[in-house]
Amino acid sequence: MSLPPATGPDGPAAVADAPSDGDRPVRPVPEATVSRLAVYLRVLGELREAGVETVSSEELAGASGVNSAKLRKDLSYLGSYGVRGVGYDVASLQGRLQGELGMDHRQAVALVGVGNLGHALAGYAGFAGRGFPVSALFDVDDDLVGIDINGIRVRHVRDIPEVCAGGGVTIGMIATPGPAAQAVCDLLVQGGVQSILNFAPVLLQVPEDVEVRKVDLSVELQVLAFHVARRHGADGQAPGARAGSETNGSVVSPR
Amino acid sequence: MSLPPATGPDGPAAVADAPSDGDRPVRPVPEATVSRLAVYLRVLGELREAGVETVSSEELAGASGVNSAKLRKDLSYLGSYGVRGVGYDVASLQGRLQGELGMDHRQAVALVGVGNLGHALAGYAGFAGRGFPVSALFDVDDDLVGIDINGIRVRHVRDIPEVCAGGGVTIGMIATPGPAAQAVCDLLVQGGVQSILNFAPVLLQVPEDVEVRKVDLSVELQVLAFHVARRHGADGQAPGARAGSETNGSVVSPR
C-alpha cells in the first residue's frame, strides 16, 4: 500500500536552474521525468528479483505503464545506459537510477502526527523496503507521546528541531490535522529539513530553499468524481476492447 | 490529513474527446485544470465559513497556491462567473465548481483492504467531510471481516461485485498489498465501478472505460530524495527570502 504521488498534474518548472554544477553532464532532467524514474526503479527491482538480467525499453515501459519512446527519452537524460539491439542491463540501470534518485545516501525520514493516517504511514512496510525508513516520530498528544510504533518511540513535537538536526533527517512528513500543519512545518524547517511531504490539506509557507510536495486524497477523489460526472453526459462506448493500464497519478484517458 | 494527488505530472490527454454532449458550451477542461478546481473548491469552502462573500482572482489564487492568471484561465473553462472590477461571488462559484466536479450526485465510495493504510483511510474524516463518505469496506482477512469501522461493517471481498452493483458505488479505493490488487480491481470492475483510486504499487489492467488514478507514496519520497541529492551538488543560495508556498503535488521550484 503505497500512497500518493502528488496527483500532480502540474509542476511549475523543471529541475530548473541547477546552478552549473561543475563537471559532469548534469543534464536538466525534467520534473515530469523524475517521478517516472522512481517508477522505473521499482519495476527494475521486481525484475531483478525475478532473475531478469536484461530488458528492452518496450518491456520496461510496458511494466511501468508508459510507452517506450517516453521511457527512452527519460533515460536519455541520465546518459546512455542501454545497448543497441539488446536493451538495458537491469542491475546497472537500477544502480544508476538509485544514484540519480539519491538512494545512495541514506535518507532519514521524520513523521509528524501519528494519529489515524500517521500511524498507518509509520507502519507502512513499503517505506523501509524502498529505502525510506521512518526514523523519528512526533505528536503533540500526550497519550501518544512515549508509545512505540514499529520500534520507534514517539516524541513530543517540541523536540522536532533538536532531533531532526541531530539525526540528519532529510525528509519530513506531515500527517497532522490541518490547523497544526504550519507550526509543525516551521519546526521541521528549524531542524534543517528541506524536503517535506505534506498530507494536511493546507498550503504551507516555507523558505525558498525548502521543497514541499503535497498529497491530497480528496483532490484525487474529486478528479475521479469529475470524470464520473462526465461519463453521464454522453458515452456510448461500445464495451469492446479490454487491455487498459493505469498511468502514474494521472487519468487513463479513455480515448 | 489528506492524502495523495496522483503525483501526477503527466496525464495523457485532456478530458479529450467528450463526445459532443448536446447543447451546453461543454468546453474541454484540461486535465491539469481539473485537479486545481478541486483545490479552489476547498478554499472556497474555507472562505465561506469565514464569512467572506467575494474574492478576487488574486486572493483565491494566493490561498490556493497558484498565480492569478492560471486561476482565471482555469475558471474561464467553466464560463464567466466573475464580475469585472469586483471578483467572484464565493457562494455561487462554489456551487458552480461543485456541480462541475460531480458533487451534486452523491458519490458512494467503496474501500478494499482495511489493513494498516486502509483502516486509516476508512477513518479519515476528510472524506465524509468533503462529500465522499466511504460506504462499503472489504477485506479478505477473516479477522477483519465482520468488524465495524466507523459504523461500517467490513465484508468479504467476494461480495464486492454484488455490493457495488447494488449500492451504486461509483468510486473504488484499493488499499491492499500489491499482489492482491489486480484481483480486487477485477471484482470492482465486475461490480460496475468505473473509477478507481489505487494505493497499491502495481499497474492495474482495466477495460478502456475504467479510470484509474494511482497514488504512490514511495514515488513521492523519491522525488523529494532526488531534489535532496541535487542540493548537494551546488546551491549557494543566500538564505535570504522567505515567503514560499507549496504547489499541488508538485515541487516548489526553488527558483
Place this chain on the structure above:
DNA sequence: AGGTGTGAAATCTTTCACAGCA
C-alpha cells in the same frame, strides 16, 4: 481605478520516426 476574460507567446511534455550501433 480595479479586476475579469482571453488571444497570443513562451514553456514544458509527449510522440514520431529514423539514423546508427551491436
Place this chain on the structure above:
DNA sequence: TGCTGTGAAAGATTTCACACCT
C-alpha cells in the same frame, strides 16, 4: 535484424499583457 538514442514535430500547460466591463 533489433533496439537504443535523439532531433524535430505535435500537443498541452503556463504565463503575458491588455482589451473591456463596472
